[in-house]
Amino acid sequence: MHNKIGMFFGTETGTTRLIAKKMQKKLGDELCDKPLNVNRIGLAEMLAYDALILGTPSYGVGEIPGKSAGCFEPNWEEFLAQLTETPDFRGKRIAFFGLGAQERYADRFASSLLALVEKFRGWGAEIVGEWPADGYVFEHSAALVDGRFVGLIIDQRTQGMLTDERIERWLAQVGPLLREKLAVS
Template sequence: MNKIGIFFGTETGTTRLVAKKIHGKLGDEIAAKPVNVNRIAPDDLLQYDALILGTPSYGIGDIPGRSAGCLESNWEEFLAQLQGTDLAGKRIALFGLGAQERYADRFAASLVRVYQSFKDLGAEIVGDWSTEGYVFEHSPSVVDGRFVGLVIDQRTQGMLTDERIEAWLTQIKPLLLEKIAAPA
């Protein structure tokens, strides 16, 4: 597919909102409209070589899904359908939501679980993000001193969301466009 696929899981709609903001900044020419993972089959995601995937944080560092208390299917159920799929050749940028004051001891914890799941399936992950400007005690989503993807705290730092998305897209957009421009 000659566009960047954008997929998200959500429980309250905030991850959907951020996915729509990302899409709006990228535009219809290069990015497909964001789609909830509870409304797709694996083939819908697999048609893209460049992807942006978003997750809320839910439970105690769980992959969001029914076993973590979500009311609807989420990443847990979708990832179960992807088991055994080879994602080599896919380039993926991740974003995750979290509340740094409320969950300072496990800020944005679900992001690393989604990161590890896609990495284990062979995907190339791009778009790590600085921890600067956040205040938290611990985040399992920090690897080598950086978040494994963009982290958004809509609850306490919503005023920084657009600025963070813009800066992150400046970083990842060339990497994702390179993937969709490459001959198959």
Template sequence: MNKIGIFFGTETGTTRLIAKKIHARLGDELAAKPVNVNRIEPADLLAYDALILGSPSYGVGQIPGHAAGCLESNWAEFLAKMPGGTPLAGKRVALFGLGAQERYTERFASSLRKLHDVLLGYGAEIVGDWSTEGYTFEHSASVIDGRFVGLVLDQRTQGMHTDARLDAWVAQVRPLLVEKIEQAA
């Protein structure tokens, strides 16, 4: 596809809201409308060469899904339908995740790392890491070499920073995702 695909898993609707904010920043010309992964099949996601994928944090650093306590299907159920091998080889993926740094300070946004690792195993090229500066938490599995594996947002205690963080992150990943679309064209 010649657009950026935006897909998300959500339980409370917050990840959906952030996906819509990202879409608004990219515009209809560049990005497809965000879609919940519980409404698609893998072929729908695999049709895109450039992707933005969003995840809530659920369970104890688990990929969100029924086993992690989600009431609706989420990333775990979607990933169970993915074909074997490296179906994301040649795809460029930017990740964003939500978490609550004060409530879950010992595992802040750790679900994002699990999704990151699965996607790497599927052959994805992950872009869009994010600074841990300005956050307060004890531990996050989503930190590699001092940076989050993607944009991390805390709507509960730092919602006032969301728009600025989205603006900066979208400015960072947009050229990388557009480059991939242009390469694939």
């Protein structure tokens, strides 16, 4: 068991990786391990953590990103496909972040995030880190549940100037919740 937060991401253009690295730097090496791409790990590496931050780009019409959704690199779809049995995430606390482009994909902004969150919720994980929709302009997002996003949403393309402040505010919210899990383990 690691007594740190584990951070894992899927990425296509490298932006999700960039955001994960920014978050890890803000949290610091003592609290959070270096972020790892899901196309380079197995399930055991993820299950070694009780507190996790998972990130995803958005691809297709709200599908889990991967080759069938048009990604060139292996992504979350391929990570999940290697699972031979249903993983047990009970007792794990996970915060999610997702990337999207609200102008270009206003009709499905950051929708892939919900599909990923639902997968882990179904495996027993406790999900934390919902995020307000204020300041975003879009028509529809599957990731918007009861008026709030299921995780932090970053639009690096049209609102890159807000990214650092959003990360700062979100980490202030989820950091203590994730830290709590570390004190227990």
